[in-house]
Amino acid sequence: MDTSTPASGHSEPPARRRTGGRSARVRAQVLDAVGVLLVEGGYDALTVDAVAERAGVHRTTVYRRWRDVGGLLADVLDAAAADDTWSPPDTGSLEGDLTALNQEVYDALAAGPSVSTALIAASFRSPEAAGALARFWADRYERCAAVVSRAVARGDLGAATDAHALLVTATAPLYHVLLLLRDEPDPGLPRRAATAAAAAARAGAFAARDTAPGGAGP
Amino acid sequence: MDTSTPASGHSEPPARRRTGGRSARVRAQVLDAVGVLLVEGGYDALTVDAVAERAGVHRTTVYRRWRDVGGLLADVLDAAAADDTWSPPDTGSLEGDLTALNQEVYDALAAGPSVSTALIAASFRSPEAAGALARFWADRYERCAAVVSRAVARGDLGAATDAHALLVTATAPLYHVLLLLRDEPDPGLPRRAATAAAAAARAGAFAARDTAPGGAGP
Amino acid sequence: MDTSTPASGHSEPPARRRTGGRSARVRAQVLDAVGVLLVEGGYDALTVDAVAERAGVHRTTVYRRWRDVGGLLADVLDAAAADDTWSPPDTGSLEGDLTALNQEVYDALAAGPSVSTALIAASFRSPEAAGALARFWADRYERCAAVVSRAVARGDLGAATDAHALLVTATAPLYHVLLLLRDEPDPGLPRRAATAAAAAARAGAFAARDTAPGGAGP
Amino acid sequence: MDTSTPASGHSEPPARRRTGGRSARVRAQVLDAVGVLLVEGGYDALTVDAVAERAGVHRTTVYRRWRDVGGLLADVLDAAAADDTWSPPDTGSLEGDLTALNQEVYDALAAGPSVSTALIAASFRSPEAAGALARFWADRYERCAAVVSRAVARGDLGAATDAHALLVTATAPLYHVLLLLRDEPDPGLPRRAATAAAAAARAGAFAARDTAPGGAGP
DNA sequence: AGGTAACCGAGACGGTACGTCACGTCTTCAC
DNA sequence: GTGAAGACGTGACGTACCGTCTCGGTTACCT
Structure with missing residues (x-):
């Protein structure tokens, strides 16, 4: 459940949609600029002016196509969600998979002012960004359901297990501790949260x- | 673990601290104004200008004493944390206590643009606010340790149970689902998260x- | 050597330069407002806020284009210096020319809180205004050299007479008495100062x- | 006609008038602070706050006794004018005396941002300062009348010579050139202006x- | 190939909020 | 009870972004 990947995974192969046209090039420049600025200064550094200057594009152009910062973020997130091939880890055990997942989250969040943090902060102030972030996460949780399916297939969990609830329970403590409580980073946390959820x-x-709880499937 | 109470717990007893002093009166007016504005328009409505006008106080006065919005929020939170007598529920069972706790959180977060949400949003942009929020939560979690102690006393849990970890596991899904994932409010969530943690x-x-879990030791 | 004309020489023909462009219109409004405010309340009344309001223009617009009050004054002066057709009086005699010149200065300075006074006051606090004022005066003294040339041509003065020094000697007492010493206005002063200089x-x-004075040299 | 002496002649031997009382000490500290600040940053640096801090006195005290910056300047100037023993130079010739006088003025004005400049700038914005400065100069011109008397006594000038007019003509060009026109300092100026006036x-x-001009007295 | 519509660059503007400085008044608290 | 210390109201400063507008110039795409 890595929240930092969205912005990356996009700057290298700008092939699609850039059909030689100026518009496509401008879009790529702008979205890249957004990523760079987010990393450098967080959401507060993400002003339309700064993005435009960074992208070597005129302010007006940004307003015309993205309307505001929220639109920029939404586009970045959706672009990232579109062409990304992320898939959940497969370690052979439920705890292993969850721990690996958590480790990704942990790495993304513990690294000072990360893009992830900035995006989340932005989501509190921009409905568009919030929506895009929600869509991004929904997609990720969906893919992660495979982790649960495999555990079920292994006979490790009951067939009726609510994958989403399980995954949320596993990852939520990381977000809570690192983003909200702002505790000192604790390298053991990913594993412990995974273990507890399992x-x-x-x-x-x-x-x-x-399904009746306790009556775990055959 | 209610994050919305801080601001409110302060407008009711406006008597104390206003011992004729103009400064104290100004402070009370300003902190009240902060609460009101947060409820009305969330963090983005919390401009120094608006607070000053609402409080019937001059802009510069606010800058003089609180420096910026972060300082205002920190003061509000600390003031709330100072004189509040909150204590965790005591229902007689671990699940019951955790569910009640979660219900408080749920109520605070699910209510549209709540003060809690605003404070959390603010904490992403103001170190002071972040610090005050962290202190507030630390205090609350500390008090909630009683819930775990009681469960231990009842023989319901092992003596070595890490109260903080347990409480975080119980409450984190609420923050995650309601604040970050922005799922539809699900009234069953508090109970389910509590049950899972228990x-x-x-x-x-x-x-x-x-300590070895469950006495499984050597 | 009238220092008060600059601002005035501009409000009468408001047609030119306002060729439909909003920018040009804004500039004209602002410069007019500067003149009006200077006359009404002197330099201390010349705040950016007041100018903006008077001009029906937003504060930030003034800051953008003129940076500060000094910039405003400099622009006013330069604008006045640009399109003005002033030329020194020609009365047929050196004393007559100098007296007429001095009379202009006297009228400009003796009239209560004149624009001239305000500009000079401003020049003590704003390098731009000081520069513009210096340029303005340099231009005027240059034109006045004609007065001396004519006297030379008439055989009234030696060919090598330093026009600038003479003109300064003739006009300086007016500025000194009226602006610095702040004596009571004395209507005979212009003539007397002119006579002494002559x-x-x-x-x-x-x-x-x-060159030897009076052609005394070899 | 040195305009810079007022503030200076007062910082070194603060003995007189400071008869031990706290009030007197406070006054001395404040007036000293005014002088220091004027030298350091000109009139714009002369804020009540800065004076108070520099003098080690509370703001309120300054307001009580001097009301505002104008009052401070007036007091400084009057204090300087009171206990100063300045007398005009006596070189034995009119040109010599006038040149020496002018040299004093020149030195005071040409030295970058001098106290003199600051005081004159202040006089444009504070009626009290303007009045005090006028009184100061009136006193100096009065004393300088001795220069003219001596010339008359020497038979160098007619008995009816208007001393004030002569002195103004001699000194005015310096103020005009150095303060208003802001020309490059010209070391020959004092002598030339003195010569022309003579x-x-x-x-x-x-x-x-x-008296009939030209018919200089017996 | 050429024309047209979409897009971009450029720049000013009105507007909101920021955070600061200094002024001059007023209140409070300690002596 | 008074006066120094300090808070406050007030007004101006200069800045940063916002979002809008109007030009004019390219560029891409489509007959």
Whole structure:
């Protein structure tokens, strides 16, 4: 569940949509500039003026196509979500998969003023950005459902396990501790949160609503 | 673990501290104005100008004493944390306590643009606000340790259970789902998250590091 | 040597330069407002805010184009210096010319809080204004050299007379008495100062350095 | 006619008038601070706050006793005018005396941002300062009348010569050139202006009004 | 190939908020 | 009870971005 990848994965092969046209080139320059500025100074550094200057493009152009900072962020996020081939780790065990996932999140969030942090901060002030971020995460959680399916297939979890709830329980503590509580980074956290979620899952805590909890499938 | 109470817990007893002093009166007016504006328009509505006007006080006075919006929020939070008598619920069971706690959080976060949301948004842009929020939460989690102690006393949990980890696991999904993922509010969420955390705790997932979980030791 | 004309010489023909462009219109409005405010309240009344309001223009626009009050004054002066057709009086005699010149200065300075006074006051606090004022005066003294040339042509003065020195001697007492000493206005002053300067000139006091005064040299 | 002495002649031996009382000490500290600040940053640096801090006195005290910056300057000037023993030079000739006088003025004005310049600048914005400066100069011109008397006694000038007019003619060009026109400092200026004034005087240009010009007295 | 419509560059403007400085008044608290 | 210390109201400063507008000049694409 890496939130830092969206901005990257996009600056290298700008092939698609840049059909030689100036418009496509401008878009690429602007989106790149957004990423750079986010890394450098967080959301507060992400002014339309700065983006335009960084992208070597005129302010007016940015306003014309993206309307405001929220639109910029949404475009960046959606662009990243579009052409990314991320898939959840497959370590052979539920704990292993969850821990690996958490480690990605941890790395993205613990690294000082990361793009992830900036995007999340932005989402509190821009509906567009919030929407795009929600879509991004929804996509990621969807893909991660594979982790749960595999555990079910292994007989490790009951068939009715609510994948989304399990994944949220596993990852939420990382966001909470690192972003909100702002505790000191604790390298053991990813594993412990993964373990706790796995334990709860085995105890049947995420049995789907229409299934009796505790009565974990065959 | 209610993050919305801080601002409110202060407007009711406006008597104290206003012992005739103009300064104290000004402070109270300003802090009240902050609360009102946060509720009305969220963090983005919290400009120094607006606060000053609302408080019937001059702009420069606000700058003199609080320096910026972050300082205002920090003062509000600290003031709230100072004179508040909040204590965790005591329902007689671990699940019950955690669910009640979660319900408070849920109510605070699900209510549209709440003060809590605004404060959290602010914490991403103001170190002072972030610090005050961290202090506030630290205090709350500390008090909530009682919930775990009681469970231990009841023989419900192992003596070495890491209260903070347990509480974070219980509450984090709420913040994650409501603030970050921005899912539709789900009234069952508080209870489910509480249940999952309790299940993990009983499975020994929060055994303190130096102690064997569940006495599984050597 | 009238220092008050610059601002005025510009409000009458408001047609030119306002060729439909908004920028030109704004400039004209602002420069007019400067003149009006200077007359009404002197230099201290010349705040950027007041100018902007008077001109029906936004504060930031003034800052953008003129930076500060000094820039405004410099522009006003330069604009006045640009399109003005002033030329020194020609009365047929040196004393007559100098007296007429002095009378212009006297009228400009004796009239209460004149624009001239305000400009001079401003020049003590704004390098730009000081520069513009210096340029303005240099231009005027240059044109006035004609007065001396004519006297030379009439055989009234030696060919090597230093025009600038003579003119300064003639006009300086007016500025000194009216602006610095702040004596009561004395209507005879222009003539007396002119007479004294002419007398000194005839006595050879302004013979250029390399030439003997009065042609006494070999 | 040195305008820079007022502030200076007062910082070294602060003995007189400071008869031990706290009030007197405070006054001395404040007036000293005014002088220092004027030298350091000109009139714009002369804020009540800065004076108070420099003098080690509370703002309120300054407001109580001097009301504003104008009052401060007036007090400084009057204090300087009170205890100063300045007398005009006596070189044995009119030109010599006038040149020496002019040299004093020149030195005071040519030295970059001098106190003199600051005081004159201040006089444009503070009626009190303007009044005090006028009184100061009136006193100096009065004393300088001795220069003219001596010339008359020597038979160098007519008895009816208007001393004030002569002195103004001699000194005015310095102020005009150095303060208003802001020309490059020209070391020959003091002597030339003195010579021109003396020449005009000998030509009878400053014969008192009630006497026929040219018919210089017996 | 050429014309047209979309797009971009350029720059000014009105506007909101910022954070600062100095002024001059007024209030409070300690002596 | 008074006067120094300090807070406040007030007005101006100069700045940063915002979002809008109007030009004029390219550029891409489509007959």
